[in-house]
């Protein structure tokens with residue numbers, strides 16, 4: 001089918017490799033206003049009316065507002081869910097179909113709208129969808145297949161909702177546990193971020209990145225770049241990041257995403273070196289386009305062009321903000337409300353010669369290319385009825401499997417876990433009956449607070465414990481809430497007493513602590529310690545003399561050093577998703593042998609927030625004669641750490657060569673034998689680190705280079721083989737260039753960053 005603009009089917013177009021040409025041709029027929037409209041993205045709230053009060057909601061599209069945006073201002077993209085509340089797949093199908101009707105029938109150019117949503121751990125805004133564990137939890141599985149699977153399921157369920165564009169994955173480096181968005185990413189290690197991000201994108205877009213496939217969608221890597229490292233630890237506050245640091249740690253996951261073929265990118269809402277990233281030509285054009293080779297479309301984050309003026313005082317007007325951002329390289333503005341002003345001032349800027357027409361053509365063309373690649377001109381809609389696997393058992397099992405593979409056993413004194421069947425258990429703490437704390441933000445709503453409305457059939461921890469251990473064996477007392485407010489403290493005094501009394505009759509206390517759901521600014525924090533009331537409850541439970549199992553559900557590692565040494569066991573669930581409670585209970589009862597490992601360093605104190613790849617000066621040891629006291633890097637738990645119900649031994653590390661010339665492209669092959677020395681089958685994450693012993697820019701103590709998760713029966717031995725290249729031993733030098741320097745490197749294999757089992761020296765000549 002050909003449209004008025006002569007669009008041919010995407011398969012044909014791709015065969016002819018002429019999508020770029022087609023897009024240029026379409027754009028050449030557009031007026032300036034139409035091109036600028038393509039660059040404009042509005043929130044659906046700007047084109048809706050009615051009361052959003054389920055179950056009798058009258059919310060609907062306001063056709064007058066929609067026509068004003070799409071016909072008069074040529075708006076080319078819409079995002080978000082009204083009031084950030086999930087809707088049914090049918091609702092989405094109908095609403096977006098109505099929007100496409102207007103765009104494709106009533107406009108002159110007949111260019112479809114591209115709709116975007118944040119479906120970041122499953123289809124967030126689609127009721128009944130399969131929510132997975134959050135990215136941080138997937139990383140803790142050290143099994144990238146779960147990221148691929150989440151991408152596939154999410155793409156399918158998002159397309160079932162008639163939405164072809166997903167603002168995911170988050171590739172921000174989780175090096176600061178204070179940052180409220182740490183759980184949205186894959187943790188602190190650049191290599192893990194690269195591997196998991198790559199797989200998630202392939203899950204979303206397919207191996208061949210053919211996003212015309214109606215079960216795939218366009219991914220959006222975000223938030224480029226350096227978003228997660230502000231000085232204050234708070235969202236959207238200034239970061240100071242030298243270029244070499246940006247390139248060494250923050251860029252790799254984004255580069256891997258580009259290699260994965262990701263179609264779009266969203267920009268960091270924050271400020272680096274006193275420059276808002278949205279105004280940075282250096283970062284958006286020189287780095288992202290010229291140096292990293294990104295050819296896709298660049299969208300802003302929420303209202304971020306305006307913020308150059310309203311928040312940052314860099315621009316003296318909205319008009320100047322628009323000029324700075326578009327000239328820096330922005331293609332599409334998530335306006336998201338006052339699109340008229342954006343369209344008007346950008347038109348003026350072009351007419352005044354302040355923004356070159358070539359920049360507008362470039363931006364509009366990239367957007368039209370994306371729409372062509374999605375085949376939206378021929379297939380503007382996908383229909384919920386065509387997606388029978390939506391919410392299927394197979395999808396749900398994939399979510400459970402990811403949680404079961406990720407939950408991390410951090411402490412297990414005297415092998416207290418797994419708990420004996422028939423044991424009497426008190427379940428207490430605010431997370432025991434909360435689904436918010438298992439799923440986090442972006443779960444059926446922005447802050448995750450509407451989950452009970454959408455996920456009533458899923459188990460919370462108490463439900464799951466009763467199912468596994470028997471109702472009669474499990475008692476429950478709430479204990480405390482997340483807040484430290486004085487009125488709660490008084491109210492919860494009684495709850496403490498009740499919990500203490502209930503503990504008398506049980507063998508074990510399962511203490512469910514952590515955080516409530518949050519995301520972005522509302523998740524900012526002034527104190528990384530677990531809050532006082534929860535800590536108090538833990539102390540009261542410890543005083544009872546019963547065995548205490550601390551179960552953490554939290555978006556970031558809240559400091560637990562006031563209680564960690566005294567509890568008998570600690571299980572980190574992170575944000576394990578809709579089946580997280582079931583997976584946890586299976587681990588506590590021993591049906592599942594835990595195999596997750598920390599994807600970040602768990603700090604012991606709020607003033608010691610250093611990742612595992614720090615510099616040697618973080619470890620000034622008495623034993624090395626530096627000081628007469630220990631100044632060690634000494635976190636609560638190390639990166640890569642996690643226990644199971646069996647044990648492993650490592651032996652026979654081999655390397656196929658001891659040296660290579662510095663420009664060699666050859667592989668270096670290492671192998672090591674791993675044996676399950678325990679009594680039950682289990683999984684081990686075998687980790688390969690390298691340490692550059694001396695370098696012209698201070699080397700990191702160590703860096704993760706490869707990992708593999710293997711499963712071994714009791715007594716079984718397997719050989720794990722790793723291949724690396726010299727590039728894996730390179731670093732960014734003072735001149736901001738990636739180099740391999742001659743010298744000695746230690747290659748280390750172990751079961752965590754702090755538990756190296758065998759190592760070998762390698763020399764670069």
Ligand code: BGC
Pocket residue numbers: 079080118167222266269301302520
């Ligand atoms: C967030 C983005 C998100 C966007 C659209 C912003 O506030 O920072 O991650 O994609 O909203 O919902």
